[in-house]
């Protein structure tokens with residue numbers, strides 16, 4: 153029941169195809185903390201098939217580091233994932249994990265870009281227990297600013313995955329200081345989406361993703377999506393979500409063709425094309 157048929161299909165900018173034991177550990181976390189059943193199995197092949205069926209043609213895999221020292225392995229696994237599924241109908245964009253406590257975060261990211269071919273950075277403030285304006289990330293921000301590498305930030309610290317507006321203050325400061333880096337606010341800071349939209353309106357380099365918060369669709373009205381359409385990315389959070397991709401895609405039905413195409417794929421393609 154594909155409701156959306158923009159010529160370029162859909163780019164899903166938020167999936168987690170985590171390797172073996174880590175993938176299992178994340179599922180256990182959801183079982184322990186979140187009520188209800190996740191809608192997708194922790195099986196990379198099944199997840200990619202489900203995405204393809206929903207009209208997704210490209211997906212950004214976002215690994216994240218819960219502590220210092222694990223990012224290099226996650227990044228290698230990210231590159232292997234892209235390679236392993238290179239024949240699949242859904243083309244994978246490999247994401248980069250990094251933690252402020254890593255020995256040299258900027259070097260780690262540069263190596264992931266140049267030697268592993270990875271394209272986007274994920275920072276998870278609750279899982280990693282840090283702020284995006286942590287001074288140890290300063291060289292990293294200079295690097296991604298210079299090279300226009302998109303950085304997806306989960307800014308909230310609550311185990312529920314929710315974000316409060318005040319938790320966006322560090323991101324506000326980073327956006328101001330590094331205008332060359334596209335900063336994507338994961339889940340549009342749901343439920344405090346008004347705070348995320350305020351940052352989109354304040355900074356040309358701030359984006360939000362339409363990724364559901366486990367069970368909730370993010371609270372962005374069709375009117376806001378239309379108005380901010382050049383700064384919204386599509387996301388699903390597969391496989392760790394209770395929301396079906398199709399249900400999220402159907403939200404775009406109410407929009408103008410221009411806004412629909414921008415959110416479904418145009419913005420994501422533009423961001424990756426601008427990277428260097």
Ligand SMILES: [Zn+2]
Pocket residue numbers: 166168389
């Ligand atoms: Zn996620």
